[in-house]
Amino acid sequence: MTAPANETTLDVAVDVRFTPVGTPLAIRHEGRIWVVAADPAHWFTREASWDTRRTAAVGSGDLVSTEYWRVEVRLGSSRSALRTFTLRRNPLSTQWLLENISD
Template sequence: MSTITEAPALTHDLQVRTDAAGKPLAIRHGGQIWLVDPDTDSQHWFGRDAWWNTRRTAAVGSGDLVSIEYWQVQVRLGSDSALRTFTLRRNPLSAQWLLESISD
């Protein structure tokens, strides 16, 4: 099986439903609802924003301005459809999720 990665250029037309701990359960993208497969392991990590390139400044006490949250989840449209891998990204202090990549 070959892996094909699509780079959707950080798609903004995305809604993510999460559980109480913040783990994605379902993703609405492209007019379809993709369900996170509960039998697969989701990966969760944090990266760092290149704040030195953006030259952003913030007042003391503004919160964490450099931690980018990532989730890599296995999703499917229905019980019969093939699994796809979505990599989600959320920028510091943002409530909006972005779709960083999709792969088969």
């Protein structure tokens, strides 16, 4: 599968600010603040545990679930065009990655 012409694949670390209930509120990417402008989509994917090659002590956490958010954002409080960011957090990571941007 190829990416659409209007999609940029990145996989770069970003800072994500969340609401008190755990929904993304804003994303800092390349020194700019992108504000979430619509209800985001949230889902998880799972890898087969036998394919991950990860080992950990019992109780150390979920080794197979990757968390995603797809959010529509715009720059700060401006009326700039909406862009769609796909955010990903890998198992056992605290760092969010900006997987891709589409217009």
